[in-house]
Amino acid sequence: MSGNRLIGVGVGPGDPELVTVKGVNALRDAEVVVVPVMDTLEQGRAEATVLHYVSADKVVRVVFALNERTDRARREAAWDAAGRRVAELLRAHSAVAFATIGDPNVYSTFTYLAQTVAELVPGTVVETVPGITAMQDLAARSGAVLTEGTEPLTLVPVTAGAAVLKDALEGPGTVVAYKFGRLAAEVATALRETGRTEGAVWGSALGLPGESIRPAAELAGLDAGTLPYLSTLIVPAPRDGGRGGKL
Structure with a gap:
């Protein structure tokens, strides 16, 4: 059993000043901060916000096919691949944060990620830190x-x-x-x-x-x-x- 923590951290809609104190503390306390990126690899809002609070060497970019709106199979394959990558990180670290724009419980990719990781790493403790929408x-x-x-x-x-x-x-x-x-x-x-x-x-x-x-x-x-x-x-x-x- 793992017992390691996967924390979905809401980092708000883009303005770096709209991250809660609890959110900043969660990002800083985690050993690794995962940020989702599109398969075109440009920096997204979550990553840009996170870099205001933690150093780049702590950030791990994980590809989600976020620009794919029609091919459901391709999207799900990308989510599965992202889940496997985060599961690898979770096996090596006691606390992994996943930064998501807005709130992790409102139309967030964190939902899919947490489901996959919990299956791959039994005993994972999933937590969320709310964000401004x-x-x-x-x-x-x-x-x-x-x-x-x-x-x-x-x-x-x-x-x-x-x-x-x-x-x-x-x-x-x-x-x-x-x-x-x-x-x-x-x-x-x-x-x-x-x-x-x-x-x-x-x-x-x-x-x-x-x-x-x-x-x-x-x-x-x-x-x-x-x-x-x-x-x-x-x-x-x-x-x-x-x-x-x-x-």
């Missing part, structure tokens, strides 16, 4: 209020299809959409058809040099090919402007 960062930077009183909050990945987003928009409360960059036209249509365009805002590269925060009304005129895949949309709940009415 893109919707929280966009809300703070744009002034959009995510929820008030008894309003529900619905989070959808637009990779599941624009119809899923439209269904959410037809319901109550605030809707947040992740990963919609390549479906900007469909998102604009869903907003228009549900009457939810006004007050909605989208953002990308939050806290980074290429940061963009704009009204969702502008989506209809944009080329989806120019929008980052990791774009975030906030559609606030319809509100009457009163105070405390929903408490």
Whole structure:
């Protein structure tokens, strides 16, 4: 039995100042910090953030086929290979951290990694350190209020299809959409058809040099090919402007 620790550390949406103290301590305390990279090997947000807090010689880059959206078998093969690599590291070290953008329990590759590693190294203790999410960062930077009183909050990945987003928009409360960059036209249509365009805002590269925060009304005129895949949309709940009415 191993008993060694695999820690998924949420490092936020990209701004290195949005890593929690607990997250920084977890990165520094681990013997090895794994960062996911695409098979094209360019530096990702997680790696860039981690390097603000730990030295490069402590970081191990592990390839995930993150740029592959259509070939499920290829994606799963990459996840399996990454799991085997991290399992090797875990057998040699008592604590291995895996840095993931956002939060490790919200649409994170850490989920797949932890499942694979736990099977390969029995006795592995899996832990997570929560991270600030893109919707929280966009809300703070744009002034959009995510929820008030008894309003529900619905989070959808637009990779599941624009119809899923439209269904959410037809319901109550605030809707947040992740990963919609390549479906900007469909998102604009869903907003228009549900009457939810006004007050909605989208953002990308939050806290980074290429940061963009704009009204969702502008989506209809944009080329989806120019929008980052990791774009975030906030559609606030319809509100009457009163105070405390929903408490």
